[in-house]
Amino acid sequence: MTVYAGRSRNPLPVSLVQTERGGHAGPMSDAVESDILRDLCTGQNLAVLATGTGTHPYASLVAVALTPDLRHLYFATPRATRKCANLAENSQVALLMDNRTNQVSDFSHAAAATFLGTAEEVTGAERDQGLAIYLARHPHLEEFTAAPSCAFFKVRIDRIYLVTRFQNVMEYHFSP
């Protein structure tokens, strides 16, 4: 072997230089899942809402806002909509939020969260409280939500399924 064979460069990152036998893979470099989830919930304005009655589930895009503890989610909708009619019959909902950019990199970098919960229209003080959170996020929807024909819903979230790295799935179960 010559002095040049394996010409020296910078040392390897610590996590890659562990010895063959034993050792740890090194600290996680990526954000932990719960941080990704929080970023998603605070960064995304829209979610796909799935409601269901009859033979087909029904998907629609809604503007959402979540409470900081991620236990509740709010959305508003005109009363005459199909989703509103569905909710009157079945309050069980699923929502999908994701941060895709319509690029190939989405397959490895995008995260998606599916929320399962129960929706109920809120009124009175509870509505005011929720609306404050909602309008802080979507101030341009003030007129929309103020209309008498607009229903304001709160979803009590039971579970969140977070998908990262294309196939990695983590579940968060909230106690009732």
Next chain:
Amino acid sequence: MNKSCDLVVDLSEVTSADLSRVGGKALSLARVAASGARVPPGVCITTAAYTRYLDLTGIRERLPFLLGRKAFSEMRWEELWDLALRVRNLFVRTPLPDALAEELRKALATRFGWIPVTVRSSAPAEDSSTASFAGLHDSFVNVCGPTAILDKMRLVWASLWSDRALLYRQELGLDPSDSSMAVLIQELIIGRCSGVAFSRCPGRPHLAVIEAVWGLNQGLVDGDVEPDRILFDRLDKIIERHAPQREQACRPVVGGVALQSLSADERGTSPLTDADAARVFSLLRQAEAHFGAPQDMEWTERDGDLFILQSRPITAAGTAAEGDERSWYLSLHKSLATLRNLRRTIEDELLPAMEQDAQRLAAVNLTSLEDEALAAEIQRRSGLLDAWEARYREVCIPMAHGIRLFGQLYNDRLRPEDPFAFLDVLTGDEGLLAVQRNQALQALAEQVRRDPVLADQLRDGCAPAPDTPFARSLRQFTIRFGGLSWVMGTAEDEAQALITLVLEMAKSTPPRHSSDRQAREADYLAAFAPEDHSLARDVLDIGRASYRLRDNDNLFIGKLSARLREAYDEAERRLAQREIAVLAELIAPEKMRVARRTTANPLSFQQPAALPGSRQQARQLVGQPAGPGLAQGRAHVIRRPEDLRTLKSGDILVCDAVDPNMTFVVPLAGGIVERRGGMLIHGAIIAREYGIACVTGVPHAIDLIHSGDRVTVDGYLGLVTIEAHAPGERPAG
């Protein structure tokens, strides 16, 4: 600018403005040539060709799938190998789009015809004043004809994604997705002698050094040919000469280069006279003056003419201390010749010596030693193990590169859809000690299966009568394989643990071995022309030896560990009876050290309290597909060696890393999930031997999966799905 001009540019026309499309190496050579020095004439295939290839073939979209499975910083070296191999195979299997191929072929045919050329990398980020990519990307020497050139060009492109290059870019904070690659095609100069010249000798920066070998300098840069070394002082005077035992030279052969024996004259003569060395040194000085920085130069000499093959600045990083970890990692890339030597060292020296040491230690009667002597014995055994582990790291790990060398040749020739299909030519090795050990265990299990009375007796906890065939087989097993005490506990309860294991194995028939080794071998050899069969067989032979030794050498280490463990057991036994300071101070830290070798990840993952009031649990985890198959079963998580005892037939074995010394339980497992990643890790090797579904490289596997969980192991896609959590499990959060 017309398209050909966009894709191919003559070296003599390259200017500084072209850096981003011709790369650092091509630009440096063009500048050297412009200064009046001779460089082999040639052209540069620009980065536009690479970009067009990536875009037109869809590779640009496919790469993130390969790269995004795991955080780069979490990958071990085996995983980096795998990643680079997958990427390389993608390039190998994806032909150039017709229009691009035609355009390049035409340009190359016009320029070179059938003249032999070199095909070399020239990445735009390469060889700048702050970063040198020396030795990271591939080069090919003695390539003839446009088709062969274009094939090699794809391999050069792929080397942008080699494990070494990925590592280096990671260090520099460069995103490989943003990197590009130009390819330099130059007429091959068949030099009488060649070498490198370095303005600053590593370790002695006040001196300059020239290294010289007979023939081409490929043998030197690959580390296969020991060069003559000539050191110059600041006054340009030769102050030292070192002559190695000259044996071989790298010379052109059909389709590439090969190491050939030197003539008697060459053996006895330095490739460079003092006068010739002074000419090379003068050339180095010219390059330094031209670039205004110390240089790392490659040169060759033909018919008295000196050619510069490459000249790049010595970067600050290039003077990193000897013995750093990068240097070690890079040194894992071994040539066939080096691997042959390693194999001889391991098979003929290391393993017999380890066996001898283990036997010598086994002969010591520990119970008869005084306390002081026992303490000394523990220290001796510990020191011995440390020394052998150092040798293991130095010699045995690099030997694993033989698997990769074979895999690369296999993939280049057969271009298989599965980049790891080559492993099927390596599996089914009867020389694998782990398999032999498992066969012996199966034979014990078979005795139990055939003898219900014996089975009942053993199940009731009765020891087998000493003179029965079963008892004799049990003793033979312990003698041959050193028992299982290293992972099963103390020698006293090892026998019982072994019987429990055998009883469990007797419940089901053993898994089938993959058996198409011969057919795969025939397919492999059929891909080579008859004149290349010898090389193909040599590489296969090294691949198989490497595969076998990768597992076997650990079992020898295991035997030494067992002897150390035995001494600890004796010390513990005494300490339980009375206080013995000399032993007590040895035990605590050392026990930990031994434990760490066998048990799970010591830095167990603590999932942060994710969301208040929520319970967090994994549903599906992504790893690497390491053993094809789909298995469903109850998870059995190994956190401590003792957990191995309770593995039931069909359980999914979930562990941090399958230690080679615990592979005896693998035939019981329905599937394997491992935190440690890679196709060359022991768990993957043994799973493949038994055709068991296996997913490796699952971060925090033993923390996110719990014993009793119902899981599916998808060894095709590298997924682990937790179908149902064990009752009562309260995952973190």
